[in-house]
Amino acid sequence: MANRADLPPYLVKRIEEGHLVVLDPPKLDLEAYISNYAGRTRFDRCFVIGQTSSYLAVEALKAAVNEAKKGTDASRYAAAVEALQEAAPDDPDAKLDMNWMEATTKQVKAETDRLEFELKGYKNNLIKESIRMGKEDLGSHYFAIGDLSSAKNAYTGMRDYCTTPKHILDMCLKLIIVGIEQTNWMAVQSNVMKIRSLQRSPDEEAQVQPILSTSMGLAHLASANYRDAALNLVSTNPNLGSRFSQVISPNDVAIYGGLCALSSMDRNELQSKVLDNPNFRNFLELEPHIRRAVSFFCNSKYSQCLEALEAYRRDYLLDIHLQRHVAELYYRIRSKSIVQYFIPxxxxxxxxxxxxxxxxxxxxxxxxxxxxxxxxxxxxxxxxxxxxxxTPQTHRLRTSVHTSALLSAKNYEQTARLRLMRMNIVSAGLEVRAPKGTVPATQQVSGVTPSFSGSAASGGGGEGGGRSGLRSGVGGGGRF
The missing domain is CATH 1.10.10.10 (Winged helix-like DNA-binding domain superfamily/Winged helix DNA-binding domain)
Known part of the structure; x- marks a missing residue:
């Protein structure tokens, strides 16, 4: 653990202001971690790590500066440089590139003017498809420069010019991404429901299902509705791949879904909906420690479960969507483990x-x-x-459960004995077959119906055979 006295002044200041700062070294490799994402979330995640981790602060902020310069959002670049100046004042990237700032500002203004002029021309020509595409281009431009409010308005304005369900689908998907970037989770859920109400081809369903389930999972996670978050995330189609990498990666699905499930589902649900779920199993293979933690809990190995999760707490505290929920999720999982441990x-x-x-x-x-x-x-x-x-009430309930368990065990033992008896009869060649042309009568023995057919019918001739006495004994309810 890093000593507080060795921390950069700006991290000390963040601690004093009540912000989260992780002092322990994480397990994640920053470069490999960021490679799972695309678009604006790469900057967001680097910037959050830079402001949270004492070990990765400089590396993450330098990566954030580089990501900002790849785009056209000058405000993000300025914010990243300012943070890097506080963390590493002597770093070459800790100085504003004024030439880039001026060139980018001019480029953004020129592109905005061009797109608005083209859209105005489309409106004058009253061509609906051109107007829709013009608004889409303008919304994408606003989104790229960080003007999320204008991007939302531009995308929303496409609605009056959508002529096919595919157009509405594309519009809602863009609004979902803007809503996630704005953390406007009500808008995210609203657009997910709009898409789900549309008629879609099987191919379109396969394409959008992972996006919809992960978007709803993030929305429920943000509102601390962990059970619904888990149900949405564990139902995600494994063909997610990188098609939603501007928001979430398959590894995130495994982590978010596994932690939310552990905090909100009982042992049977964890087994059926998580471990035995063929779709979610593909995600769990990417994060084997989550699979082990769930398996440990299902097998009543609570300390091993908590130990497996604790080893990755530092990484989760650096996650942009998960960090403010880590303490509550871990508390719920530990509390549930204690309750389950005490039940017997x-x-x-x-x-x-x-x-x-x-x-x-x-x-x-x-x-x-x-x-x-x-x-x-x-x-x-x-x-x-x-x-x-x-408590007395809990004791009575536990006694009732134990009594029920003993009764079930007794019934199971009785059934097993009857089955073993039948196996011994067959093995000894004492199984009795009804004569040809007749329907054998069945006989209930304590809920088990033995089938009497076999070699006995071949002994002697018909009812007068050598085993006719045994046959009549069985038919008359005699004992073996």
Whole structure:
């Protein structure tokens, strides 16, 4: 962990202002991480990492400066250079390139004037398709220079000139990207619902389904609706690839979906909707530690699950969409693990719980008190004997569950014995077959219907054969 005294002054200032700063070195490789994305999100992610990570601050801010200079958004370039000046004043990139600024500003103004002039001409000619395309070009230009409000207005203005469902689909997809960039999640959900109400060909459905599910997943994640976020993300078609790389990568789908599922789904749902989900399994292969964490939880290995997640907490704190949810997601997963651990017991010592969750007794007791106060855990703490005990209501419920489990085990044992008996009968050649031309009568034995057919019918001639006595014994309800 980096010492606070060794931090750049601007990071110290951010800590004092209450901003998140990650002092530990992350596992991610910045260059490999950013290569998964395209468009404006590359700058956004570099800039967030530069303002959050003490280890990657300079590298990330230099990458942000370079990304800004590849585009035409001068305000972003100025912001990145200003941040880099505070982090590394002597770096060559920490000085504004005034020539680039002036040239870019002139280029942007000329392009804006040209597109607006062309659009005006299209409107005078009353050609709907030309007007639609002109507004689309103008919206893309505004989006590139960072004027998101004007981009949204331009894209929205396309609606009156859309003549096919494909036009409406394209318009809504562009508005979704603008909404995500603006963090206007209501607009994102609205446009997703508009697309879902359109008639689409199978090819179009395969193309847009991953975009719609990930967009809705991000919208629910932003509003801390983790269950709905998980349901949308785990349903994402694995053909997502790089078609939505200006917003999200397949690795992000695995991470966001896995964490949201762990925090909001029970063990059975995690098994069926996450681990056994053929679509989501493709994403989990990209982030094997998420798959291991879910598997550990399903197998009641809670400490291993939490340990696997804790190893990547620093990386998640640098994620533009995930960082403000990491603390809550991890708290929910840990709380749920503690609840699941306690379910089989009527009482358990605090020392054993502290050992199971790799902490000390004092911290464990404080954590349990908070969970009880918040209504997460229905239990009581015996501070004198250092015990966590279940409430009478929980104890009755647990007794009922145990009784039901014992009854199920007894029924299973009875069924298994009957099946073994039938297997022994067949193995010993004592299976009885009905005479030809007759329908054998079946006989219920404790819910199991044995089928009597086999070698017995071949012994002797008809009912007078050597095993007729055995056959009549069975038909009359006799015992083997």
């Amino acid at each position: 017991f009527s009482c358990v010592t605090l020392s054993s719980m502290a050992s199971a969750f790799v902490t000390n007794e004092e911290s464990m007791e404080s954590e349990l008190v908070e969970m009880i106060q918040r209504g997460i855990l229905d239990a009581r703490i015996d501070t004198q004997n250092k015990l966590l005990t279940s």
